[in-house]
Amino acid sequence: MRKLLSLLLALCLIIGLTACSGGSSEEAAETDNTAETAAEEQTDSSSVGETLVVYFSATGNTKGVAEKIASITGADIYEIKAAQEYTEADLDWNDDDSRSTHEQNDPSARPEIGSDPVSLEGYKTIYIGYPIWWGEEPRIMDTFVESYEFDGITMIPFCTSGGSGIGKSGQNLAENAGSGNWLEGGRLESGISEDDLKAWIEGLE
């Protein structure tokens, strides 16, 4: 009887151990899979979110181009909105007394930004777009560049306009920013085709 009991016990032990070791190898495999997935996600996330398109647009032209750049490059997008929105009267360049005329006549004007701040962490390239106002960047763009640090980031200015080139606006922004690696950038037609935009992006240096 004692022999039978010890035989049964030994049998239980063997079965128990086998079950246990089977479980642990499954668990190990599961852990491996989880580690692999995490590593894959890490790789994915490291290539995502490196490019940001920042833009200000009073009447929608620059917004359209900004959205196309974001779609081509897979970039995130951030809109600079004025705390006090520009009305049609504010934008009247024929009026010496309009808000935009006053602001553009005063290089130290810094209209307040109303949109929530954006974190620039992880971004390596920023396209920064705006309309040309009186041959320059709207002063709110200076508010923006003076509010952030662009160390280690390639900055690409682009503008839309009624015909004027980008002029010195990119240089003004670079000077006021005081950080970032600023490329020359350029003026883009508001109705630019995707192919032309791709060619412009590929030709940037």
Ligand SMILES: Cc1cc2nc3c(=O)[nH]c(=O)nc-3n(C[C@H](O)[C@H](O)[C@H](O)COP(=O)(O)O)c2cc1C
């Ligand atoms: C106050 C003001 C000043 C402007 N000055 C110029 C200018 O100097 N040269 C030019 O070609 N277009 C000028 N424009 C036209 C805008 O640059 C053009 O319409 C631009 O595409 C508008 O972009 P948005 O729709 O993104 O605001 C001016 C527009 C405004 C409202």
